[in-house]
Every structure is written in C-alpha cells, then in structure tokens.
Amino acid sequence: MSLFNVFNVAGSAMSAQAQRLNTTASNLANADSATSATGEAYRAKQVVFEAVPMDQGTGVKVREVVEDASPLKQVYDPKNPLADDKGYVSMPNVNVVDEMVNMLSASRSYQTNVETMNAAKTMLLKTLTIGQ
Amino acid sequence: MIGKLDEYLRFNETALSLRSQRQELLASNIANADTPNFKARDIDFSSALQGALARATNNAPLATTSGAHYPNARAAADGKTLADGATPVLYRTVTQGAVDGNTVDMDTERTQFADNALRYEAGITMLNQQIRNMLAAIQGGQ
Numbered sequence: 001m002s003l004f005n006v007f008n009v010a011g012s013a014m015s016a017q018a019q020r021l022n023t024t025a026s027n028l029a030n031a032d033s034a035t036s037a038t039g040e041a042y043r044a045k046q047v048v049f050e051a052v053p054m055d056q057g058t059g060v061k062v063r064e065v066v067e068d069a070s071p072l073k074q075v076y077d078p079k080n081p082l083a084d085d086k087g088y089v090s091m092p093n094v095n096v097v098d099e100m101v102n103m104l105s106a107s108r109s110y111q112t113n114v115e116t117m118n119a120a121k122t123m124l125l126k127t128l129t130i131g132q
Numbered sequence: 133m134i135g136k137l138d139e140y141l142r143f144n145e146t147a148l149s150l151r152s153q154r155q156e157l158l159a160s161n162i163a164n165a166d167t168p169n170f171k172a173r174d175i176d177f178s179s180a181l182q183g184a185l186a187r188a189t190n191n192a193p194l195a196t197t198s199g200a201h202y203p204n205a206r207a208a209a210d211g212k213t214l215a216d217g218a219t220p221v222l223y224r225t226v227t228q229g230a231v232d233g234n235t236v237d238m239d240t241e242r243t244q245f246a247d248n249a250l251r252y253e254a255g256i257t258m259l260n261q262q263i264r265n266m267l268a269a270i271q272g273g274q
Binding site: 127 | 160
C-alpha cells in the first residue's frame with residue numbers, strides 16, 4: 001500500500017527540515033560567539049540535503065553538516081581580551097539575514113510536509129470506509 | 133460470478149491503485165523541495181490508467197524464476213517505472229529553474245497533490261456506490 005509510504009517520505013522530510021531549523025537556531029544563538037572550544041570564533045553551519053530512495057518514493061536526509069568557509073568578520077575592538085596586536089577581533093561569519101530566510105523556509109517546508117501527511121491520513125481513513 | 137464481480141470493480145480499483153502511487157510520487161516531490169539537483173517526477177495519469185487496464189484485462193503471464201514461485205504482482209521497480217513495472221515515471225517540465233538544479237515547483241506540486249487526493253476520494257465514493265448497487269441486486273431490493 002503505497003499511501004503508507006507517504007508517511008515515511010513526509011516524515012523523512014520533516015526530520016531533515018527540523019535539523020535545518022536546528023542549525024539555524026545554533027547559528028543565530030552563536031552570532032556573537034567570539035570564541036569556542038577550539039579557541040576560534042564560531043563558524044556558521046549549514047546542512048546538505050540528499051534525496052534517498054524509499055520504496056517507490058524518494059525521501060530526503062541530511063547528508064552532512066558543513067561549516068561556512070567564508071572569512072570571519074573582523075571587528076575593531078582593542079579593549080577585547082581576544083583582540084590581536086592590531087586591535088581586531090575575529091567574529092563569527094553568521095549572516096543573520098540569511099539565517100532568518102533559512103528559518104522561514106525550513107518552517108514552511110515543515111508545515112507543507114505535515115499537510116502532506118495529513119492528506120495521506122485522510123485518504124487512508126476514507127479507504128477504510130470502502131464497502132460500509 | 134466472481135470473475136464478473138472483479139470485472140465490475142476493476143476500473144475503480146485500478147484507478148485507486150494508480151492514484152495512491154501517484155500520491156506517493158507527489159509527496160516525494162514536496163519532501164525534496166529543498167534538495168539540490170532533485171528532479172520532480174510524475175506519471176501521465178490517463179495513459180497510465182489505460183495501460184494498467186489493458187494489462188489487467190489481458191491477464192498477461194508474470195515472469196517467475198522457479199516453478200515453485202507464485203506469480204508476483206509486484207515486479208522489480210528500477211525507479212523508471214511504478215511498482216507494476218510498466219507505468220513509466222516521467223520528469224516534470226521545468227517552469228522556473230533553480231540555481232541548485234532542483235525542478236520542484238511547489239505551486240504545481242501542491243495543486244496536483246490536492247487534486248489527486250480529491251479524485252482518490254471521489255474514486256472511493258464511486259466504488260462504494262458500486263458495492264451498494266451490487267448489494268441491492270443481491271438482496272433483491274429488500
């Protein structure tokens with residue numbers, strides 16, 4: 001019964017989008033973290049989606065979480081203990097506008113997949129009424 | 133008599149089976165709306181239904197690898213066809229391309245998804261009516 005597989009497909013997309021939302025939350029929370037366990041400023045993280053075959057349909061999963069390689073923001077702040085000899089502090093390369101857009105896109109995609117799942121559920125319940 | 137009943141219900145049964153498989157394809161498209169290089173797929177419903185009906189009425193023999201095998205209705209699917217092994221799955225024409233190579237157009241997919249769900253429910257309503265008609269005939273209108 002392929003309608004049951006809609007649950008798997010939509011569920012995989014929901015979990016992938018939730019993971020994307022998670023990285024967005026982490027990026028926004030650390031938008032000003034000048035240092036971390038490695039001693040370097042926080043680098044923005046992004047998820048990479050990958051299509052995976054699921055029975056007849058195609059689900060989605062997060063292949064990897066990559067770190068943004070773009071240069072860190074240099075902020076002039078000589079009073080900061082992390083400042084280099086020229087007085088510059090390396091700040092995270094998180095682009096807050098990008099992250100907000102990412103957040104909206106992830107939450108809309110999540111909603112769409114919830115609706116997909118609900119539609120499949122309605123159809124299955126209707127199927128159960130055959131012959132009644 | 134049983135054969136006649138099969139014949140009577142075949143059209144709606146075949147259509148419902150294709151509709152549910154199409155629903156899964158559309159759900160896959162929606163799920164992969166943000167996946168780079170994913171190409172949206174769909175079936176041509178009317179030709180798929182004609183093909184499925186022709187196969188259902190022809191009683192074509194199914195390939196088996198051993199004499200002890202029961203004929204298997206689910207032929208091996210390779211992603212180019214649906215589970216029946218014969219209905220071709222096509223790629224959707226690109227309306228607005230994306231830089232990441234994704235061809236899912238959310239508006240198209242959403243409308244097709246809703247349309248397909250509604251037609252599935254209509255199919256069930258018709259199937260129910262056919263069963264009711266048959267019951268009325270069996271019970272002689274009592």
